[in-house]
Amino acid sequence: MRVDEGNVEVKVPEQDGDSVGDEVFxxxxxxxxxxxTVAALRAYREREPRAETYLDATAASGIRGVRAAAEGWDVTxxxxxxxxxxxxxENLARNDLDxxxxxxDANPLLHEDYFDVxxxxxxGTPIPFVDAACQGTRNLLCITATDTAPLCGAHFHSGVRSYSAIPRNTEYHAEMGVRILISALVRTAARYDVAATPILTHATKHYVRTYLELDRGATAANDAIDWLGHIYHCEHCLHRETEQGLLADPxxxxxxxxxxxxxxxxxWLGPTCDDEFVLAVRDAVSEEMGTADRAVDLLATLEDELPVPTHYDQHRLCKRWERSAPAMDDFLAALRDAGYEASRTHYGGTTFKTTASVAEIREATGD
Ligand SMILES: C[S@@+](CC[C@H](N)C(=O)[O-])C[C@H]1O[C@@H](n2cnc3c(N)ncnc32)[C@H](O)[C@@H]1O
Ligand SMILES: [Zn+2]
Structure with a gap:
């Protein structure tokens, strides 16, 4: 089957639902x-003009590598x-690309060689590749994780094993996954005196994708570690608070x-995006992309999303408080009128972030 994506055409195995059996994925x-990813590569080249080489380490059909090669990257x-x-x-040749x-195996390759991106x-989990990737990446590490159930605490023991952290199954599950994943990536990088800083991250219920800029040096790695900490969460009233530091003191x-x-x-309690980079990525989305409109919407929402570590679902709160849910814009305006910051999030249409506590939200948005 032929697939047109962006500026390239690739051959992929015939699709049968979500599963392709023994075929190339x-x-x-x-x-x-x-x-x-393609928009991020365009924006990253502006941010770090020295970056030239791109490794599609788990390539399958090579669609990412082929698309990067079409953008002028020196691709492996x-x-x-x-x-x-x-x-x-076959797919590189089909598009007349080098x-x-x-x-x-990506692991020995990344221990032997360096790539800019x-x-x-x-x-599933990217963890088996991360030690090698921290050694073999010069500038930008782009990571997908599709094991969302372990990451968000729904498969608790699997999450603990993979990420050496305690995930909790909360109503902000996708964001729990984001912060557990980045925490493990930052701690792994720190072992090699590398600071990993997320400059773009997005999540759906199917996967988390994060782009980490790497900086070598013990001081930078210590600074990254300083953004790690804990979330203290109450299942009963949904109150939550956070504390930086590796020792928990709930x-x-x-x-x-x-x-x-x-x-x-x-x-990870720090920002998951760099707003300047997100804006540059949004500007780099172009018409030939099949998901251009969705990508622009996603990036615009990310740009406005407050950098607080957890979010709420307005419908869930209103149901819990036995209120009807007002229009989201009115709800956010009520929070702002009461002196709090508030934004939508990319985690869902009824989700929001705010600097108000759950008790303050209840009071600020009450009748
Ligand atoms: C989810 S698929 C990649 C999908 C592809 N990046 C895309 O966008 O369509 C994962 C691929 O990783 C490959 N893989 C698994 N373990 C690997 C390893 N240790 N080194 C390199 N590739 C590996 C698998 O053979 C498979 O083709
Ligand atoms: Zn409580």
């Missing part, structure tokens, strides 16, 4: 992820599957309702 649903596609490697070669294609888009009970507190962490 291709997921049409990830087109938004790939369009944003790698995969452990021989059929995938053949397909990558690039090297290698039948290699490395893209890890594996099945309150004995919820300061809002007196029930017990759940602790999640270490999580």
């Amino acid at each position: 291709f997921n049409p649903v990830q087109e938004l992820n790939r369009d944003v 596609c790698a995969d452990i599957d021989e059929d995938a490697v053949d397909l990558c070669r 690039g090297s294609v290698i039948h290699r 490395v893209d890890i888009d594996p099945f 309150p004995a009970e919820c300061p809002n309702c007196g029930y017990g507190i759940q602790t999640a962490g270490p999580v």
Whole structure:
């Protein structure tokens, strides 16, 4: 089957629902992820003009590498599957593009060689690739994680094992996943005296995607570690607070309702995007992208999203408080009128972030 995406045409195995069995993997649903990747590569070249080489480390059909090569990147596609490697070669040739294609395990490759930008888009968790990627990446590490249930605490033990952290299954589950993932990536990078700073991150219920800018040096790595900490969450009234530092010191009970507190962490408590970069990525989205409108909407929402570590769902709060949910804009305006910052989030149409506590939200938006 032929697929047109962005400026390229690639051959991929015939699709049968979500599963392709033994065939080389291709997921049409990830087109938004790939369009944003191409826009991020364009924006990153402006930010770091020295960057030239791009490794599509888990390439499958090579669609990411082919699209990067069409943007002028010096591309290497790698995969452990021989059929995938053949397909990558065919897809580069089909588009008359140069690039090297290698039948290699990404881990030894990243221990032996350096690339300016490395893209890890594996099945499930990216963790098995991160040690090597921290060694073999000079500038930008692009990472997808599709194991959202472990990341958000729905598969608790699997999340603990993969991410060496405690995830909690809260109503801001996708953001819990984002912050557990980035925490593990930052801690892994720090082991090699590398600071990993997220400059663009987005999440859906299917995956988390984050772009980390790497900076070498012990001081920078210490500064990154300083953004790690814990979320103290009350399941009863949805109060939550956060504390930076690797040692958790949760309150004995919820300061809002007196029930017990759940602790999640270490999580990343810092910003998950760099607003300037997000704006540049939005400007780099172009018409030929199949998901251009969605990508622009997503990036505009990310740009406006407050950098506070958790979000709320307006409908859930209103249901809990036995109120009807007002229009989202009116709801946010009420919070702002009461002196708090408030924004929508990309996690869902009824989600928002605010500097108000749950008790303050209830009061500010009450009748
Ligand atoms: C989810 S697919 C990649 C999808 C592709 N990036 C896209 O956008 O369509 C994951 C790929 O990683 C490959 N893979 C798994 N382990 C690997 C390893 N250790 N080194 C390199 N490739 C690996 C698999 O063979 C598979 O083709
Ligand atoms: Zn409470």
